[in-house]
Amino acid sequence: MNYPFWDTQLPYGPLMGLIAVVHVFVSHFAIGGGLYLVIAETAARRAEDQARLAFLRTLSKFFLLTTVVFGALTGVAIWFIIGLLNPTATEALIHNFVWGWAIEWTFFLVEIAAAIVYFYGWERLSARDHLRIGWIYFAAAWLSLAVINGILTFMLTPGNWLASGDFWDGFLNPTYWASLVLRTGVCVLLAGTYALLVASRLPADRFKTSVVRYNALWALGGLLVTLPSFFWYFRIIPAANLQAATFMVYPLWSVHGSLLFAAALAFLVLVFGCLLPRRMHLSVALLIMLSALGWFASFEWFRESVRKPFAITGYLYANGLEVSRMDAYRKDGLLAHTTFRTGDDGADLFRHTCRSCHTLRGYRPLLAALDGTDPAFIAGTIRGIHKLKGNMPPFPGTAAEAGALADFLHRRTDRRPLAEIYRLEGTALGRKVYEVRCGRCHEFGGFNDKAESILGLTEKDYDDLLKNSGEIAEEMPAFSGSPAEKEALIQYLLSQKPGGAK
Amino acid sequence: MNPVLPSYQFLPAPLWLIDTLHILTLTLHLAAMGLLFGGVMVFFFGRAADRWDSAVVPLIRKSFPTLMAATITLGIAPLLFVQLVFPQPIYSASIVSGWFWLLIIAALIVAYYCLYAAGFSKSAAPCGKYLAVALLGMVYVSLVYSSVFSLAERPDTTKALYAANQAGLAFHADHAHWLLRWMHMISGILAIGGFFIRLAGQKDPKASEAGRRFFLGGMILAIVFGCAYLLVPAGVFQAVRGGPALWTLTLAVLLALAAMHLSRNRSPLWAGLFLFLSMLGMVATRHFVRLALLEKHFRPDSVPVSPQWVVFGLFLVCFVLALGTLYYMTALFFRATKATSK
Numbered sequence: 001m002n003y004p005f006w007d008t009q010l011p012y013g014p015l016m017g018l019i020a021v022v023h024v025f026v027s028h029f030a031i032g033g034g035l036y037l038v039i040a041e042t043a044a045r046r047a048e049d050q051a052r053l054a055f056l057r058t059l060s061k062f063f064l065l066t067t068v069v070f071g072a073l074t075g076v077a078i079w080f081i082i083g084l085l086n087p088t089a090t091e092a093l094i095h096n097f098v099w100g101w102a103i104e105w106t107f108f109l110v111e112i113a114a115a116i117v118y119f120y121g122w123e124r125l126s127a128r129d130h131l132r133i134g135w136i137y138f139a140a141a142w143l144s145l146a147v148i149n150g151i152l153t154f155m156l157t158p159g160n161w162l163a164s165g166d167f168w169d170g171f172l173n174p175t176y177w178a179s180l181v182l183r184t185g186v187c188v189l190l191a192g193t194y195a196l197l198v199a200s201r202l203p204a205d206r207f208k209t210s211v212v213r214y215n216a217l218w219a220l221g222g223l224l225v226t227l228p229s230f231f232w233y234f235r236i237i238p239a240a241n242l243q244a245a246t247f248m249v250y251p252l253w254s255v256h257g258s259l260l261f262a263a264a265l266a267f268l269v270l271v272f273g274c275l276l277p278r279r280m281h282l283s284v285a286l287l288i289m290l291s292a293l294g295w296f297a298s299f300e301w302f303r304e305s306v307r308k309p310f311a312i313t314g315y316l317y318a319n320g321l322e323v324s325r326m327d328a329y330r331k332d333g334l335l336a337h338t339t340f341r342t343g344d345d346g347a348d349l350f351r352h353t354c355r356s357c358h359t360l361r362g363y364r365p366l367l368a369a370l371d372g373t374d375p376a377f378i379a380g381t382i383r384g385i386h387k388l389k390g391n392m393p394p395f396p397g398t399a400a401e402a403g404a405l406a407d408f409l410h411r412r413t414d415r416r417p418l419a420e421i422y423r424l425e426g427t428a429l430g431r432k433v434y435e436v437r438c439g440r441c442h443e444f445g446g447f448n449d450k451a452e453s454i455l456g457l458t459e460k461d462y463d464d465l466l467k468n469s470g471e472i473a474e475e476m477p478a479f480s481g482s483p484a485e486k487e488a489l490i491q492y493l494l495s496q497k498p499g500g501a502k
Numbered sequence: 503m504n505p506v507l508p509s510y511q512f513l514p515a516p517l518w519l520i521d522t523l524h525i526l527t528l529t530l531h532l533a534a535m536g537l538l539f540g541g542v543m544v545f546f547f548g549r550a551a552d553r554w555d556s557a558v559v560p561l562i563r564k565s566f567p568t569l570m571a572a573t574i575t576l577g578i579a580p581l582l583f584v585q586l587v588f589p590q591p592i593y594s595a596s597i598v599s600g601w602f603w604l605l606i607i608a609a610l611i612v613a614y615y616c617l618y619a620a621g622f623s624k625s626a627a628p629c630g631k632y633l634a635v636a637l638l639g640m641v642y643v644s645l646v647y648s649s650v651f652s653l654a655e656r657p658d659t660t661k662a663l664y665a666a667n668q669a670g671l672a673f674h675a676d677h678a679h680w681l682l683r684w685m686h687m688i689s690g691i692l693a694i695g696g697f698f699i700r701l702a703g704q705k706d707p708k709a710s711e712a713g714r715r716f717f718l719g720g721m722i723l724a725i726v727f728g729c730a731y732l733l734v735p736a737g738v739f740q741a742v743r744g745g746p747a748l749w750t751l752t753l754a755v756l757l758a759l760a761a762m763h764l765s766r767n768r769s770p771l772w773a774g775l776f777l778f779l780s781m782l783g784m785v786a787t788r789h790f791v792r793l794a795l796l797e798k799h800f801r802p803d804s805v806p807v808s809p810q811w812v813v814f815g816l817f818l819v820c821f822v823l824a825l826g827t828l829y830y831m832t833a834l835f836f837r838a839t840k841a842t843s844k
């Protein structure tokens with residue numbers, strides 16, 4: 001660990017997600033909007049439709065202010081944030097892809113300049129030159145997507161690069177093309193929805209009807225490209241990534257959520273865009289925007305979460321630890337490799353191994369989950385952390401370091417017995433004991449279900465099982481609860497029917 | 503056993519090539535930033551709205567958002583290259599000042615929109631407020647950049663600051679170091695702004711006079727603060743004395759003096775060229791000073807080189823094409839203006 005860890009109260013996952021989604025939502029519009037402007041301008045010029053041209057001009061001002069300023073700066077914001085949150089990942093990406101980024105930058109230069117010339121050129125330039133600038137804008141914007149797409153998809157599916165280290169293996173990785181088509185569809189879709197938003201403010205007349213219908217077709221067209229390519233993309237994601245996410249709430253939710261949003265979007269655009277265009281009020285247009293945002297946000301969320309526990313699949317963990325150096329960390333200890341130490345080893349270990357995904361209290365709180373346990377159990381859990389539900393990276397330190405981290409956490413937990421904290425007794429207490437001390441690795445009817453070997457035993461068997469629990473697996477902590485908790489746990493397990501337990 | 507994986511600790515082109523690109527793009531960024539930031543300062547402190555000819559004022563005001571776009575776009579490349587060559591010092595320093603660093607983005611967004619608001623505004627009245635906010639935003643950004651990049655030259659200070667505060671609320675503790683550096687920068691920026699206003703306001707004697715004053719004043723201040731920066735913070739003078747920095751600095755100072763002289767003789771094009779070359783020399787000096795200060799901790803030439811020539815070639819092709827396209831578009835734009843104004 002060469003870097004300090006930026007330790008704030010912020011929930012990093014959602015923070016990163018928020019900025020990324022905002023940026024992506026604006027930057028995809030920046031591309032699709034360019035295409036929309038030139039195509040609509042061509043048609044309007046041909047028809048000498050002055051009203052339409054005036055509409056496009058308004059749109060282009062809105063476009064300039066959103067894309068050149070907000071789009072560009074939120075892009076820079078993502079770069080700043082990943083540099084703060086995961087400098088190692090940023091470093092690895094920049095070393096491998098700096099020329100890719102440099103190429104993207106040349107497109108970006110052209111894109112920004114073209115957007116400015118296009119906006120200020122409505123009157124100065126001839127129709128032909130103005131359209132040319134528009135096409136240059138769109139080409140540059142789309143090309144910059146084609147470049148950044150390579151780096152984004154690389155993080156989820158580095159493919160052959162893991163063996164070869166070759167730029168092109170990483171760049172044109174397995175999900176590159178599907179993602180490019182998907183994102184291009186999203187650009188077109190967003191162009192339609194943004195244009196609907198601007199058109200919704202028009203007075204309800206024939207002109208509005210035609211503009212709204214036209215924009216609705218863009219939105220639907222984009223959706224038609226996007227949905228099939230999403231399934232294509234989904235099918236290429238390696239089974240290992242998907243499998244790891246099987247029991248996770250968010251990835252599953254986000255896939256289903258994204259389809260719901262897409263359906264809502266299609267419905268609203270069909271009804272208010274195609275059938276009742278004059279009723280396309282601002283509120284409806286906003287609702288359409290929100291569904292588009294919802295659909296795209298859940299897709300991005302899904303993409304981020306199936307990558308867990310990695311920042312770069314198979315290469316670098318989300319907490320910034322390199323897969324290739326895990327043996328060295330385990331042998332020498334993580335602290336021996338930590339450049340920025342603060343004097344509090346437990347805290348340093350927490351920061352570098354857990355903090356990127358957890359807070360102590362607050363977002364994904366660790367302490368609440370460990371209340372009423374003991375240092376030995378926590379240390380055992382840490383050593384087997386990659387076996388818990390949650391796709392966590394393995395703990396990279398020595399046993400002593402696991403102990404130091406466990407002490408750090410334990411000192412901050414509620415140290416009363418579980419019975420007192422939760423005011424439970426009997427099998428209800430037993431269920432809690434199971435949940436806290438076993439259930440995070442073996443969920444009945446869920447994650448790593450061990451009902452078959454755990455349920456349906458006798459009291460004596462349970463007693464033996466718990467007594468010898470330290471020997472079952474290296475990653476499994478021995479049972480270290482109090483005799484009362486043990487008793488309650490056994491009562492609970494006896495009360496559960498094999499097979500039918502929940 | 504861990505799998506054998508590709509290392510990321512390599513440079514995808516020879517170091518000299520990356521350094522050259524870095525120095526060149528950083529100078530371009532500073533030039534654009536000087537036009538913008540310095541221009542706004544001169545515009546603001548020269549009380550353009552009250553004093554200058556009304557025809558020149560909106561013209562200059564309208565150029566600010568575009569200059570901002572240029573500044574930001576040209577800033578991306580050098581930041582990319584400097585992170586490539588000095589990952590450890592740079593990321594670490596920005597994390598230690600994490601909150602300040604992140605707020606740069608917010609300050610930029612606010613400043614940018616204010617410049618647009620001032621640019622689009624038809625009357626002069628509310629512009630002062632917009633420009634003042636934009637100016638504050640830019641002052642903030644420049645302060646944080648000076649502090650973080652000078653902190654990045656002091657790995658030991660970075661470590662000590664982090665041990666005391668992990669929340670990203672630490673600011674570079676060696677105040678002389680970053681403040682003098684900032685004041686030197688800001689004076690140089692003021693000079694460039696003066697130069698810009700002088701050129702852009704040629705048709706208005708008051709504007710061009712204000713530009714001239716700020717140019718000379720900025721230059722003198724830059725020399726004063728530059729000397730202070732050289733002498734006061736520990737290590738800087740030694741870093742300059744021993745190495746190539748001495749030559750680049752001498753050259754840069756001579757070029758700057760030449761630019762001052764040329765500007766008196768009313769040959770702005772030459773003066774501008776010398777000014778730019780002088781900045782190139784300053785940026786190179788800055789680069790060598792950083793190398794010298796970091797020498798004990800980190801040497802970029804110890805990082806293995808494994809060039810990606812094909813991708814680099816592609817970059818060069820794209821870059822040339824981009825420059826061509828930029829030229830084509832600006833030419834179209836300005837030719838058209840002439841045509842309509844006839």
